[in-house]
Amino acid sequence: MAETAGRDDPVLRLSGVRKSYGSGTAAEIEVLHGIDLDLGPGEFAALIGPSGSGKSTLLNLIGLLDRPTAGAVRIAGAETGSLDDGHLTRLRGRAIGFVFQYHYLLPEFTALENVMMPLLAARGRPDVQMRETAAELLAQVGLGPWQHHKSNDLSGGQQQRVAIARALAMQPMLVLADEPSGNLDTQSADAVFDLLRSVNERRGTTFLIVTHDPRLANRCDRIVELVDGRIVSDLANANPVHRQTREQTMQSGAP
Amino acid sequence: MSRLLTFEWIAAVRFMREGLAQTLLIIAGVTLGVAVITFMSALLSGLQANLFRRTLNYQAQIVVLPPEDVARSLRDTGAARSAAVVQPRTQRLHSIDQWQKLRGQIAGLPDVVAIAPVVSGPGLAIRGDANKAISITGFEPESYLRVIALGDKVVAGTANLTASDILIGTDLADDLGARLGDKLRITTATGAAQTLQIAGLFDFGNKGVNARNVYVTLRVAQSLLDVAGGVTSLEINVSDPFIAERVAQTIHARTGLQADSWIRTNEQFFSAISAQTLSNNFIRFFVALTAALGIASVLVVSVVQKSREIGILRAMGTSRGQILRLFLIQGALMGLAGSVCGSLLGFVFLNFWRGIARNPDGTPMFAVNFEPQLFLYAAGGATLVGVLAAMVPARRAARLDPVVAIRG
Numbered sequence: 001m002a003e004t005a006g007r008d009d010p011v012l013r014l015s016g017v018r019k020s021y022g023s024g025t026a027a028e029i030e031v032l033h034g035i036d037l038d039l040g041p042g043e044f045a046a047l048i049g050p051s052g053s054g055k056s057t058l059l060n061l062i063g064l065l066d067r068p069t070a071g072a073v074r075i076a077g078a079e080t081g082s083l084d085d086g087h088l089t090r091l092r093g094r095a096i097g098f099v100f101q102y103h104y105l106l107p108e109f110t111a112l113e114n115v116m117m118p119l120l121a122a123r124g125r126p127d128v129q130m131r132e133t134a135a136e137l138l139a140q141v142g143l144g145p146w147q148h149h150k151s152n153d154l155s156g157g158q159q160q161r162v163a164i165a166r167a168l169a170m171q172p173m174l175v176l177a178d179e180p181s182g183n184l185d186t187q188s189a190d191a192v193f194d195l196l197r198s199v200n201e202r203r204g205t206t207f208l209i210v211t212h213d214p215r216l217a218n219r220c221d222r223i224v225e226l227v228d229g230r231i232v233s234d235l236a237n238a239n240p241v242h243r244q245t246r247e248q249t250m251q252s253g254a255p
Numbered sequence: 256m257s258r259l260l261t262f263e264w265i266a267a268v269r270f271m272r273e274g275l276a277q278t279l280l281i282i283a284g285v286t287l288g289v290a291v292i293t294f295m296s297a298l299l300s301g302l303q304a305n306l307f308r309r310t311l312n313y314q315a316q317i318v319v320l321p322p323e324d325v326a327r328s329l330r331d332t333g334a335a336r337s338a339a340v341v342q343p344r345t346q347r348l349h350s351i352d353q354w355q356k357l358r359g360q361i362a363g364l365p366d367v368v369a370i371a372p373v374v375s376g377p378g379l380a381i382r383g384d385a386n387k388a389i390s391i392t393g394f395e396p397e398s399y400l401r402v403i404a405l406g407d408k409v410v411a412g413t414a415n416l417t418a419s420d421i422l423i424g425t426d427l428a429d430d431l432g433a434r435l436g437d438k439l440r441i442t443t444a445t446g447a448a449q450t451l452q453i454a455g456l457f458d459f460g461n462k463g464v465n466a467r468n469v470y471v472t473l474r475v476a477q478s479l480l481d482v483a484g485g486v487t488s489l490e491i492n493v494s495d496p497f498i499a500e501r502v503a504q505t506i507h508a509r510t511g512l513q514a515d516s517w518i519r520t521n522e523q524f525f526s527a528i529s530a531q532t533l534s535n536n537f538i539r540f541f542v543a544l545t546a547a548l549g550i551a552s553v554l555v556v557s558v559v560q561k562s563r564e565i566g567i568l569r570a571m572g573t574s575r576g577q578i579l580r581l582f583l584i585q586g587a588l589m590g591l592a593g594s595v596c597g598s599l600l601g602f603v604f605l606n607f608w609r610g611i612a613r614n615p616d617g618t619p620m621f622a623v624n625f626e627p628q629l630f631l632y633a634a635g636g637a638t639l640v641g642v643l644a645a646m647v648p649a650r651r652a653a654r655l656d657p658v659v660a661i662r663g
C-alpha cells in the first residue's frame with residue numbers, strides 16, 4: 001500500500017463514505033450519507049454539528065475502528081477497505097492517534113506506562129528508548145513530575161494530557177480527538193486545546209477535533225460542520241483565535 | 256516493567272494484580288482443588304502399591320502352565336486347593352513338555368526379567384496326630400527367589416533350601432505345634448511320602464498363605480508329586496507388573512502354553528482397583544471442572560469490567576491476537592499458581608495423614624506414594640485447564656468491537 005501512497009496524497013481522503021447501522025434488519029438506518037472529505041498534512045480542523053449528527057461515527061470510520069457501509073477511506077493514499085483486521089490494526093497503531101472525551105487511561109499502569117503502551121503493543125517488549133520517548137512526551141504535556149503516578153491519581157485535565165501524550169507516542173500523522181475537552185472545566189479545556197495546537201505547530205501533525213464548543217472550534221484553521229450525516233459547511237477559518245488572544249480573553253474575564 | 260516480558264505478559268500480570276481480591280480468591284479455589292487431587296491420588300496409588308506388594312509377595316506375575324491343564328485350580332484360591340485335597344485326583348499332574356527349552360525361549364522375550372521352574376501340587380503335612388492340607392511348591396532357590404522375594408518374608412531360618420529341608424508359614428507351624436528344626440512328614444495323593452526338616456518359617460502377612468503354602472526343593476517336589484524330571488509351571492516376573500497380561504498373551508501365542516497373568520487371576524482385586532481409579536478420576540474431573548468454571552467466570556467478569564480498556568488498547572494498535580493472549584495468560588497463571596499452592600498444600604495434608612494413620616504397632620498404615628511427576632502433572636494439568644477455561648472469555652475479549660467498547 002505504501003507504493004500507492006504518493007507524496008502529495010492527503011493524510012486522509014474520504015470519498016462517498018456511508019454508514020448504516022443495523023444493516024439487513026428492519027431497523028436499518030443510514031447515519032452518514034456520502035461524506036467526501038480531505039485533510040492535508042498539518043491541518044488543524046474542527047468537526048462540529050448537533051448531537052446525533054454522526055460525528056463520532058465518522059471519527060471511528062476515519063480511525064479504522066469501524067468500516068464504512070459504502071465509500072472509501074484512504075489514509076495517506078492507501079485504500080483501507082481491502083485490508084484485513086490485522087493490517088487495519090497495524091495501520092491504526094502506526095498512523096493514527098486517538099484522544100477520547102473520557103480519557104480512558106489504563107488504571108493498572110502509571111502515567112509513563114500508559115504513554116508507553118502503544119509502543120509496547122507495537123514492538124512487543126519494553127525498551128529504554130520507549131521509556132525515554134514516553135518520558136519526553138509527558139514532559140512536553142507538562143507532566144514530567146507525574147510520570148510514576150497511577151493514572152487514577154491524576155486530575156481529569158492531567159489524565160487528558162496523558163492521553164494526548166499517549167496518542168502521540170507512535171508519532172502518528174493524524175490525531176483524532178472526540179470532544180477531548182468535553183469533560184473538562186474551561187481552564188483545563190483551554191490547556192488541552194493549547195497542547196493540541198502546539199503539537200500541531202511543532203510536529204505538523206494533522207488534527208481532526210470534534211467539539212461542541214464554538215469558542216474552541218473557532219480556534220481551529222478549518223471548521224467542518226456535519227448535520228444529519230451530511231457535511232453542510234466546510235470553511236477555512238481565516239483568522240483563528242490564537243493562544244495569546246485567549247489569554248487576553250481570560251484576563252478580561254470572559255467565560 | 257520487566258524487559259523480559261512481552262506486552263501480553265505485562266498487561267496480564269497488571270490486570271490480575273489490579274483485581275487482586277478476585278485473583279486470590281480464584282487461586283485459593285484452584286489450590287484447594289489441586290490439593291484434594293494430589294492428596295487423593297497419592298493416597299490411592301499408595302494404597303494400590305500396598306495391595307500390589309501384598310499380592311505379588313507370594314505370587315509370580317505370570318504363571319505358565321501346560322496347555323489346557325485341568326490342574327489350573329492349583330494356582331487359584333486356597334479354597335480350590337483344599338478341595339483338590341479332599342478329592343484327590345487319581346490322574347498324574349500334567350507337566351510341561353520340554354520345559355528347559357521353553358524356559359530359555361521365554362527368558363529371551365523382552366520384558367521378562369526372571370523365570371523359575373516350579374512343581375506344585377496338593378499334599379498333607381503330618382506331625383504326630385496333627386495333619387493339615389497343604390500346597391506344596393518345589394523350586395530351585397537360585398531362580399525362584401528372583402521371582403518371589405521369599406527371603407524377605409522369612410522370619411526364622413532360611414529360604415535357601417537343601418534336599419532335606421522344608422519352609423513353612425508361621426500359621427502352619429502354630430497349627431502343627433512345630434518349630435524351626437522340627438521334622439514334618441509330607442504325603443501326597445500319589446502315595447509318596449518324605450520326612451523333611453523345617454529349615455525356615457515365613458510370614459507373608461496373609462493367614463491363608465501362611466497356613467497352606469510350604470516350600471521344598473524342586474527335586475523333592477518332583478518325587479512327592481510324581482513328576483520326575485518335569486515341572487508343572489514356569490513362574491515369571493516382568494519389568495512392570497502392569498504389562499504382565501500383555502506378556503502372558505505373547506507367551507501363549509509363542510508357545511501354545513497356558514499363561515496366566517496375576518492381573519487375570521486377581522480379577523476381583525483389579526476390578527476393585529479400577530473402581531477406585533474410576534471414582535478418583537471422576538473426582539479429578541469434577542474438581543478440574545469446578546476450577547475451570549471458577550477461572551472462566553472470573554475472566555468473563557474481568558472482560559466485561561475491562562471492555563473499555565480493551566477498546567482503548569485496540570484503538571492504540573493492539574491486535575486481536577494480543578488481546579486473546581492477554582486473557583489466556585491470565586487463565587494459565589491462575590491455574591499454575593493454584594496448582595503450585597495446591598501441590599504444596601497436598602504435600603502438607605499427606606504428611607499430616609501419614610502421621611495420624613498408623614497401625615497399632617506404630618508403622619504407617621499407608622505407604623503414601625510420593626511421586627514428583629504427580630506434581631508436574633498437576634501443575635501442567637491445572638495450567639492447561641486455566642488456558643482452556645480462559646478460551647471463551649479471551650475470545651470474547653478479542654472479538655470485542657472497539658467502537659462499542661469505547662462508547663461503553
Ligand SMILES: Nc1ncnc2c1ncn2[C@@H]1O[C@H](COP(=O)(O)OP(=O)(O)OP(=O)(O)O)[C@@H](O)[C@H]1O
Binds near residue numbers: 022031052
Ligand atoms: N452502534 C450503533 N447502532 C445503532 N445506531 C447507532 C450506533 N452508533 C451510533 N448510532 C446512531 O448514529 C447516529 C450518530 O451517532 P454519533 O454517535 O455518531 O453522533 P454524534 O454526532 O457523535 O453525537 P454526539 O454529539 O452526541 O456525540 C445517532 O443517531 C446514533 O443513535
Ligand SMILES: [Mg+2]
Binds near residue numbers: 055056057178
Ligand atoms: Mg459523539
